[in-house]
Amino acid sequence: MGEEKKVTRKKIEATGTMNKYMADYFYELDRASISGDKKIAWCTSVGPAELLLSMDFLVYYPENHGALLGTSRLASEVIPNANALGFSPDICSYLTSDIGAYVKGITPLSKAFEGIESVPKPDVLVFNTNQCRDVKDWFAWYSRELNIPSLGIHTHRNPTDIDENVVNSIAIQMEDLVEPLEEISGNKFDKEEFKRVVALSRECSELWKEVLETASAHPSPFTFFDGTIHMGPAVVLRGTQQAVDYYKLLLKELKERVKNNDGAVEDEQFRLYWEGMPVWGRLRAHSELFAGLKACVLASTYCNSWIFTDFDPEDPFTSMAKAYSELFITKSDEAKEKYMKRMIDFFKIDGVIYHDAKTCPNNSNNRYGMPQRLEKETGVPSLTINGDLNDLRLISDEQTKTNVEAFIEQLEENTM
Amino acid sequence: MNVKNSKPVFVGTDVGASRTKVVVLDSEKKIIGQCVKISGTDFTSTANLCLEMSLKMANVDEKDIIKSISTGYGRKNVSFANDTITEIGCHAKGCYHYFPTAITIIDIGGQDNKIIKLDKNGKRSSFKMNRKCAAGTGAFLEEMSARLDIPLEKMDELARQSEEMVKLGSYCTVFSATEVLENIRQGKKLPDIVKGLFFSVIKRITEMDSISEKVVMTGGVVAHNPYLVNMMGKLIERDIWVPDYPQLSGAIGAALYAMEKESIRVN
Numbered sequence: 001m002g003e004e005k006k007v008t009r010k011k012i013e014a015t016g017t018m019n020k021y022m023a024d025y026f027y028e029l030d031r032a033s034i035s036g037d038k039k040i041a042w043c044t045s046v047g048p049a050e051l052l053l054s055m056d057f058l059v060y061y062p063e064n065h066g067a068l069l070g071t072s073r074l075a076s077e078v079i080p081n082a083n084a085l086g087f088s089p090d091i092c093s094y095l096t097s098d099i100g101a102y103v104k105g106i107t108p109l110s111k112a113f114e115g116i117e118s119v120p121k122p123d124v125l126v127f128n129t130n131q132c133r134d135v136k137d138w139f140a141w142y143s144r145e146l147n148i149p150s151l152g153i154h155t156h157r158n159p160t161d162i163d164e165n166v167v168n169s170i171a172i173q174m175e176d177l178v179e180p181l182e183e184i185s186g187n188k189f190d191k192e193e194f195k196r197v198v199a200l201s202r203e204c205s206e207l208w209k210e211v212l213e214t215a216s217a218h219p220s221p222f223t224f225f226d227g228t229i230h231m232g233p234a235v236v237l238r239g240t241q242q243a244v245d246y247y248k249l250l251l252k253e254l255k256e257r258v259k260n261n262d263g264a265v266e267d268e269q270f271r272l273y274w275e276g277m278p279v280w281g282r283l284r285a286h287s288e289l290f291a292g293l294k295a296c297v298l299a300s301t302y303c304n305s306w307i308f309t310d311f312d313p314e315d316p317f318t319s320m321a322k323a324y325s326e327l328f329i330t331k332s333d334e335a336k337e338k339y340m341k342r343m344i345d346f347f348k349i350d351g352v353i354y355h356d357a358k359t360c361p362n363n364s365n366n367r368y369g370m371p372q373r374l375e376k377e378t379g380v381p382s383l384t385i386n387g388d389l390n391d392l393r394l395i396s397d398e399q400t401k402t403n404v405e406a407f408i409e410q411l412e413e414n415t416m
Numbered sequence: 417m418n419v420k421n422s423k424p425v426f427v428g429t430d431v432g433a434s435r436t437k438v439v440v441l442d443s444e445k446k447i448i449g450q451c452v453k454i455s456g457t458d459f460t461s462t463a464n465l466c467l468e469m470s471l472k473m474a475n476v477d478e479k480d481i482i483k484s485i486s487t488g489y490g491r492k493n494v495s496f497a498n499d500t501i502t503e504i505g506c507h508a509k510g511c512y513h514y515f516p517t518a519i520t521i522i523d524i525g526g527q528d529n530k531i532i533k534l535d536k537n538g539k540r541s542s543f544k545m546n547r548k549c550a551a552g553t554g555a556f557l558e559e560m561s562a563r564l565d566i567p568l569e570k571m572d573e574l575a576r577q578s579e580e581m582v583k584l585g586s587y588c589t590v591f592s593a594t595e596v597l598e599n600i601r602q603g604k605k606l607p608d609i610v611k612g613l614f615f616s617v618i619k620r621i622t623e624m625d626s627i628s629e630k631v632v633m634t635g636g637v638v639a640h641n642p643y644l645v646n647m648m649g650k651l652i653e654r655d656i657w658v659p660d661y662p663q664l665s666g667a668i669g670a671a672l673y674a675m676e677k678e679s680i681r682v683n
Contacts, residue, residue: 283591381542402502409504
């Protein structure tokens with residue numbers, strides 16, 4: 001009988017340090033939430049965090065909480081609570097799982113960090129619609145529920161090029177946040193502090209980029225699945241020294257692996273690119289599925305989305321506006337395809353996996369014919385798997401498995 | 417007394433969601449044994465039973481099996497298989513054996529559909545499986561036969577009698593059932609409804625991928641409903657090839673893989 005092979009990806013030594021930084025971050029938020037010593041801002045994951053940090057807010061990211069609800073597999077349990085409030089099962093399952101968990105009074109933070117009983121209470125909610133409209137609707141619910149202000153930036157959607165007009169309009173919206181934030185925080189805006197934070201974010205971005213680019217080595221020392229975990233500091237600690245320190249440590253370890261020819265997947269035969277959201281509740285299963293087939297999913301648009309090389313401390317508002325508008329997700333398919341071609345070429349990709357996430361149309365780039373167009377242009381085959389970021393009710397594990405195995409068979413045949 | 421032939425054979429087993437199929441090939445790639453049974457709840461036992469029956473038909477012993485490959489949803493549950501290959505690969509191999517040219521394979525199974533494209537050398541250029549939905553699969557027809565209280569095997573005959581096909585618009589099996597009930601309420605004839613169901617199946621499949629090259633259709637639904645193949649031919653305006661044993665394509669492909677892998681090992 002065909003035995004199921006259990007293969008795990010190689011552990012990264014730096015993980016312990018990351019876990020400590022993440023724990024410190026959540027405990028600090030928890031203390032502030034209880035004591036009220038420091039103001040807390042909730043921010044979308046690619047929102048203007050640098051501005052908030054410079055005004056001495058502690059910044060909490062509900063999308064990160066959404067991912068934790070996914071990895072802990074609590075999401076499917078709590079999504080129905082949000083559905084019952086009128087949020088459709090077809091909309092963002094980060095939103096529905098986060099609001100569902102709030103309504104049910106539970107959080108995966110309690111299990112991960114002893115003593116934390118709830119998510120930190122916000123003093124202000126700050127969004128940027130660069131990802132999708134859902135983030136605004138998500139924060140609007142909390143704004144009504146908790147009677148706190150929700151402020152935000154409305155980003156232009158689907159441009160091919162980010163021109164001066166776009167950047168200026170976003171920069172103005174960012175500057176307009178200063179006054180209400182001063183009022184809420186009780187702190188005066190300090191441009192020098194803002195520049196310092198932007199400089200730290202830039203450094204974090206550069207290091208995170210370098211970390212991800214180590215995957216261009218043969219064999220790759222790092223997988224997409226590692227990336228989804230190790231991007232934590234780039235998401236929640238960018239703009240701080242800890243994030244910079246962490247990525248220096250991680251980069252050193254990965255460079256060492258490259259030097260020693262130490263691949264993340266044993267006997268790497270196929271190099272794959274992941275386009276779309278991770279399936280948070282299946283990270284380990286997917287990692288083992290691919291590794292068992294000697295396929296290394298080594299790069300992704302998703303992990304790359306926290307690279308903001310446009311940050312310039314000398315021109316913080318404009319550069320932040322540019323950095324947060326240059327996101328893959330905000331761009332037209334034309335721009336996305338150019339980007340994908342660069343990635344396929346840079347990482348020497350043999351195949352692309354598109355994850356069609358049922359509740360995340362903005363991160364499901366297979367829906368307007370991109371796989372077919374890119375296959376034709378690059379000759380690199382692709383596979384679309386149907387699933388979701390958080391709602392496991394939308395997943396068929398057997399279908400995913402058969403599709404992935406058949407795709408690897410196809411790649412094998414084509415190398416014969 | 418039955419004297420068994422002692423000759424090398426290759427076995428392919430396709431444990432599908434609905435049926436388990438076993439094929440025994442001799443070294444000339446000729447089918448000398450086969451068996452199809454409902455997969456049931458114990459895939460291992462069903463596969464064993466199918467193997468026993470097909471070896472009996474082939475008049476050979478288990479010790480004559482040189483190599484055995486399993487495929488299908490239950491491929492990991494086949495105790496006598498030396499290796500597994502996905503049903504995508506096996507259908508491709510099985511169809512290319514009969515039609516060695518660039519082909520688009522449409523397989524309609526009990527629980528899933530596949531569209532597999534092969535180049536002229538038999539290499540897969542792409543494949544698509546249906547999404548996690550019963551639309552367009554055998555399960556859809558099974559559900560409808562129960563709703564309409566007609567045996568599954570009567571559907572083909574009924575569809576052929578249709579004079580004015582009923583159009584069903586919904587993508588969803590449950591909503592389609594509601595539409596069927598509405599048509600019954602309106603007094604529409606049963607053959608017209610059944611033909612509408614067949615049309616719904618083939619429409620769902622043509623939505624999965626573009627159809628290019630020569631088209632080959634396989635699967636249990638195709639084996640038992642040849643009229644559906646005629647309808648597909650008309651819809652896509654091209655001739656459709658169907659192998660002699662459309663339901664066995666996956667198992668044949670698995671047996672051919674077994675033969676190929678053995679030959680690679682020996683050489």
